[in-house]
Amino acid sequence: MINHPHHQLAAVTRYCAERGILLDVREDGWLLVLQDTTRRHLIFGYDLGLNSAVAHRIACDKAATAALLAAAGVPAVPHAFVLAPALTGAREPAWASILERLETHPDGLVVKPNEGTSGRGVTRVTTPAELKDALARILDTGASAAIAPLLEIADEVRVILLDDVPLIAYRKQRPVVTGDGVRSLGEIAAAFEPVHLRAALLRRLADEFDAPALDAIVPQGEQRLLSWRHNLEFGARPMLLADGPLRETCIALARDAARVIDIRYASVDVVLVEGQWRVLEINSGVKMEALGRHAPVLVEQACFAALDKIFGSPPAG
Numbered sequence: 001m002i003n004h005p006h007h008q009l010a011a012v013t014r015y016c017a018e019r020g021i022l023l024d025v026r027e028d029g030w031l032l033v034l035q036d037t038t039r040r041h042l043i044f045g046y047d048l049g050l051n052s053a054v055a056h057r058i059a060c061d062k063a064a065t066a067a068l069l070a071a072a073g074v075p076a077v078p079h080a081f082v083l084a085p086a087l088t089g090a091r092e093p094a095w096a097s098i099l100e101r102l103e104t105h106p107d108g109l110v111v112k113p114n115e116g117t118s119g120r121g122v123t124r125v126t127t128p129a130e131l132k133d134a135l136a137r138i139l140d141t142g143a144s145a146a147i148a149p150l151l152e153i154a155d156e157v158r159v160i161l162l163d164d165v166p167l168i169a170y171r172k173q174r175p176v177v178t179g180d181g182v183r184s185l186g187e188i189a190a191a192f193e194p195v196h197l198r199a200a201l202l203r204r205l206a207d208e209f210d211a212p213a214l215d216a217i218v219p220q221g222e223q224r225l226l227s228w229r230h231n232l233e234f235g236a237r238p239m240l241l242a243d244g245p246l247r248e249t250c251i252a253l254a255r256d257a258a259r260v261i262d263i264r265y266a267s268v269d270v271v272l273v274e275g276q277w278r279v280l281e282i283n284s285g286v287k288m289e290a291l292g293r294h295a296p297v298l299v300e301q302a303c304f305a306a307l308d309k310i311f312g313s314p315p316a317g
Contacts, residue, residue: 005029005046007292011303012043019311034311041310046285048265048306050162055263059284060115062146065261069279072260075253076279077271079146081114084139093135099128101147108150113138124150155272157241159254160286160302162265162309166251167302170291172236179218186214238291240298253277265306 009029016023016034024033032043043049047056058064063081070076080101085092102109108126111134123134138145160168177188186205193201205214218224241247254268257279267287269280286306292299308314 005287005289007289007296007299008046008303010296011300012307014300015304015307019314021311034307036311039311046287048286048303048310050265050306050309051263051284055261056284058261059263059266059282062112062114062148062281063144065279065282066148068260069257072256074256074260074279075276076257077148077151077273077281079114079148082135082139082145082147084142084144086139086142087144093139095132098135098147099131102126102128102131105149110148110150111135111138112146112148114144114146126150151271151273153271153273156269156280157246157250157271158238158267158269159251160267160288161251161254161258162302162305164255164258165305166254167305168288168291168295168298169241169247169250170238171241173239174236176223177218179220179222179224181217181220183217184215185209185218185224188218238294240295249277253279257282264309 006029009025009032012032012034013023013025015021020036022035024035026033030045034041034043041049051059058068063079066076066079070078082093082098102125108124109131110122111125111131112122113120121138123130123137125131125134135145135147156172158168158170158172159166175189175192177185177192179185179188183191186202189201189205190198241250250270253270257268257270258264258266261282263282263284265284265286267283269283270277271280286302288299288302
């Protein structure tokens with residue numbers, strides 16, 4: 001298993017200890033069995049088991065989610081569905097219609113696994129060759145893909161909801177460095193990471209920049225983004241939103257999106273594009289590992305609130 005839910009496991013372990021619930025940890029925390037005197041409950045990965053199977057499947061499908069939100073009038077980033085030829089009996093994808101999307105969006109497209117998470121396999125493309133290559137890497141595995149327009153995202157916020165109640169709302173702040181006129185982009189970026197994290201950073205940078213760009217000296221005072229993605233796994237930092245219009249706007253949009261697919265516990269990513277907030281995706285598995293490194297208390301509180309929906313709130317006092 002990868003991306004072990006360590007912070008979630010710590011929260012569930014403490015919850016069970018406080019409530020007298022038996023906890024059986026399997027697969028290094030990936031599979032949990034909780035049991036009290038009246039019920040037995042399973043947690044798999046980041047799915048705490050609150051959502052219906054249908055809501056979970058829709059949230060896992062980027063294209064289906066986008067289509068339902070658009071039909072309901074909720075602003076959302078469109079995602080076109082591409083099925084692997086191996087599942088249709090075709091020899092290759094319908095390239096003519098796929099390439100038309102690039103003509104419609106000359107600024108570029110984003111190709112991603114339709115059911116992927118954490119930004120893995122997400123690729124920007126601006127040419128037919130890049131589009132075909134990115135799709136082939138996904139479809140050759142037998143998976144489906146989603147294609148979205150490449151947008152200039154000014155801001156991205158994640159809202160974690162439980163039965164319409166916002167538990168956490170935070171901005172995903174992309175990593176940025178400032179030049180000193182002496183060091184290269186790669187050297188400046190490496191200096192800001194602890195030694196044990198530098199290898200992972202360099203791998204991420206190699207995916208974002210070519211060698212000349214990494215080796216180029218950054219002029220004094222100039223800033224450089226280290227990633228076009230807003231994913232925490234790619235170096236973005238969570239910045240909790242203070243009460244105010246921005247937080248209220250993002251929460252209201254997230255609520256609308258969650259209601260459309262009838263999901264109870266989810267994280268909803270909303271993005272600011274050309275002055276308008278839109279839903280990017282809904283996640284049924286609420287992954288908070290990266291956030292847990294910055295705000296472990298909030299992660300524990302969110303897990304406790306979700307588990308109380310299953311086992312009931314403790315008596316007051």
